[in-house]
Amino acid sequence: MAQSCANLLEQDKQIIAPLYGKADINFVKGEGSYLFDDQGNKYLDFVAGIAVNALGHQNQAIKDAVVDQMGHFNHISNLYPNYPQIELGKKLLEVTKFDKAFFCNSGTEANEGAIKFARKYFDRKGEKNRQKIITFVNSFHGRTYAALSATGQPAIREGFGSMPGDFVHVTWNDCEALKKEVNKDTCAIMLESLAAEGGVMTLSKEMVETINSLQKEFGCLVIVDEVQAGMGRLGTFLGFEKYGLKPDLVSLAKGIGGGLPLGAVLLRQHIADQLKAGDHGTTFGGNPIACAAGLAVTKQIADPALLKNVAERSAQLKAGLNALVEKYAFAKEIRGEGLILGVALDESMPVGNIISAARSEKLMVLSAKGNVLRMLPPLNVSAAECDEALAKLANAFAAAAK
Ligand SMILES: Cc1ncc(COP(=O)(O)O)c(C=O)c1O
Structure with a gap:
């Protein structure tokens, strides 16, 4: 039912738990890289549901897969083999060269699974003292307890009581700090391949080499959180x-479901060999509809033409952003890779000012920690749409700078 935006926000306030600050906008439809509101405004969507809509809105193959699966069954539980889950697993393993897949519903669950598998691996091998998991300052791994304990942002843990222990956070790209923490009691080094929420921070070559060599020297596992960057x-x-990391476990979510709730852990055989029925589980994980959507997504993303588009659009956007960084003193540097791109701003320009100016231009963008403007367009965004985004952003920067 069509509702005014003010009415919708008021109802949201009365009904939904007050956990988010919400913008006063009533989206009624999405199509490709665009969102439409109830006033007939058309927005270029460079938020993409926070990296969820990897193929934009209303992707035909996802729609067809979901409708087709609903004609078979919605859910059967993990008590029985489930065809869509197996097909998706097969495709993911073929593309990534991992050995086993576990399906869940979200990023935090994927990380919980990966952490539990890593600890169980050493426990079954008789190395019960291997508990310590090293993650990074400003990392983001999710909101459930172990993922929250892994997350390197103390502020979001505050007031939630005791956390699962043996999580240590070291500074991103600080090789010496990491070397000091890793020893024979280390279970795993856990990191995002690109720290997106934490400020769009890329890994240094030295850090990758350090992680690879510590993994070899101490036999600890490497867990790569690919929830946003995968x-x-x-x-x-x-x-x-x-970057050349050699993970034993990888967590996935967001883009894999193309808008449906889906997460996954990919495992190497040596980890899977130490797991038994009953060690971990989920009711909804690997839901057939979500997996059918996931297969439609995975097939499209595995297409080299799509990946080439990501690289080309990234270069195009970086070139455009570079002009803004050269023009405005408050814009310090471009961050990111592929289609997780950011512009770090100094304290004179709060990122919120740019986000609202961009919204006036009908461009949706978001922030990352440390006053960073973040962009997460769909992976199939076109060159013309990137030009349009850059033009809107140039206007937004000019308006915010006035
Ligand atoms: C890198 C990373 N890991 C984990 C999560 C948590 O995912 P979810 O919100 O699906 O639980 C996020 C969410 O932003 C993320 O960016």
Whole structure:
């Protein structure tokens, strides 16, 4: 039912738990890279549901897959083999060269699974003292307890009582700090292939080399959180491929479901060999409809033409953003890779000012930690749409600078 935006926001306030600050906008439809509101305004969507709509809105193959699966069954539980889940797993393993897949519903669950599998691996091998998991300051791994404990942002843990122990956070790209923490009691080093929420921070070559050599020297596991940077977003199918990490476990979510709730953990055989029925589980994980959508998504993202588009659009956007960084003193640097791009701003220009100016231009963008403007367009965004975004952003920068 059509409702005015003010009415909708008021109802949201009365009915929905007050956990988010929401913008006064009533989206009624999405199509490709665009969103439409109830006033007939058309917005270029460079938020993409926070990297969820990897193929934009109303992707035909996803729609067809979902409708087709609903004609078979919606859900059967994990008590029985489930064809869409197996097909999606097969495709993911073929593309990534991992050995086993576990399906869940979200990024935080994928990380919980990966953490549990890593600890169970050493426990079954008789190395019960291997508990310590090293993650990074400003990392983001999710909101459930272990993922929250892994997350390197103390502010979002505050007031939630005791956290699962043995999580240590070291500074991003600080090789010496990491070397000091890793020893024979380390279970895993866990990191995002690109720290998106934490400020669109890329990994240094030295850090990748350090992680690879510590993994070899101490036999600890490497868990790469690909929830935001995976599924083609960096121009490679998984983000770590770009940097040369050698993960034992990878967590996926966001883009993999193309808008449906779906998460996954990809495992190497040595980890899977230490797991048994009953060690972990989920009611909804690997839901047939979500997996049918996931297969439609995965097939499209695995297409080299799509990945090439990510690289080309990234270069196009970076060139345009560079002009803004050269023109405005408050814009310090461009950050990111592929289609997770950011502009770090100094304290004289709060990122919120740019986001609202962009919204007036009918461009949706978001922020990352540390006063960083972030853009997450769909991976199939066109060159013309990127030009349009850059023109809107140039106007937004000019308006915010006045
Ligand atoms: C890198 C990373 N890991 C995990 C998560 C948590 O995912 P979810 O919100 O689906 O639980 C996010 C969400 O932003 C993320 O960016």
